[in-house]
Amino acid sequence: MKINVLAFGIAKDIFGGSSINVELPEQGTTGNLKQSLESSYPLLKQLASYMVAVNNEYAQDENILSERDEVAIIPPVSGG
Amino acid sequence: MNTQIEISDKPLDIQSCIDWVMSPQSGGIDVFIGTVRDATKDKAVIRLEFEAYKPMALKEMNRIAKQVFAKWTVQKLLIHHRTGVLQVGEVPVIIAVSCAHRDAAFEACRYVIDTLKQTVPIWKKEIFEDGEVWVAAHP
Numbered sequence: 084m085k086i087n088v089l090a091f092g093i094a095k096d097i098f099g100g101s102s103i104n105v106e107l108p109e110q111g112t113t114g115n116l117k118q119s120l121e122s123s124y125p126l127l128k129q130l131a132s133y134m135v136a137v138n139n140e141y142a143q144d145e146n147i148l149s150e151r152d153e154v155a156i157i158p159p160v161s162g163g
Numbered sequence: 164m165n166t167q168i169e170i171s172d173k174p175l176d177i178q179s180c181i182d183w184v185m186s187p188q189s190g191g192i193d194v195f196i197g198t199v200r201d202a203t204k205d206k207a208v209i210r211l212e213f214e215a216y217k218p219m220a221l222k223e224m225n226r227i228a229k230q231v232f233a234k235w236t237v238q239k240l241l242i243h244h245r246t247g248v249l250q251v252g253e254v255p256v257i258i259a260v261s262c263a264h265r266d267a268a269f270e271a272c273r274y275v276i277d278t279l280k281q282t283v284p285i286w287k288k289e290i291f292e293d294g295e296v297w298v299a300a301h302p
Contacts, residue, residue, distance in 0.1 A: 162285025
């Protein structure tokens with residue numbers, strides 16, 4: 084399945100755009116997505132941390148993704 | 164739960180925020196106003212750029228508001244955050260809380276800004292004379 088991943092902050096710089104498509108096996112998880120992204124974009128591993136948001140909620144690694152999900156990479160936040 | 168939570172690319176209006184939280188049941192209002200500082204670790208900052216993942220940021224701010232109303236007796240809570248390019252001295256965030264008693268207002272206001280900085284998906288980039296950096300991105 085193809086997952087569209089939104090990027091914000093420094094993740095946008097790392098991906099070279101505000102969204103990218105990632106191919107994952109059916110029943111792929113948030114953790115699988117992170118592994119795939121980290122192998123394509125090793126700079127992600129240099130961040131202090133980052134989270135994946137699914138449908139506007141922070142998601143755990145075992146969360147199963149579907150093509151309909153709105154998925155975003157959330158690098159360390161710094162609002163305020 | 165009486166809240167006003169907004170993210171806008173327009174300048175924030177401090178007085179209208181204070182006016183909105185005023186209520187006859189309140190004995191006090193606590194306001195936090197974030198301002199753009201001219202330096203980070205002795206390095207001159209030219210301007211800041213704020214970016215938000217707006218739908219999720221609003222959702223997280225609403226989550227904070229729910230926690231505040233569960234923990235303290237609050238009349239009204241306002242959170243306004245700005246996005247886009249901000250010059251030194253401009254205001255990226257205003258938190259205003261009205262309560263019957265001041266202890267709750269002080270505590271709730273501090274809780275909102277501290278939690279916002281940890282959980283709400285908004286990012287700031289500092290622009291220096293010789294480069295730029297996304298704040299907190301790297302250890």
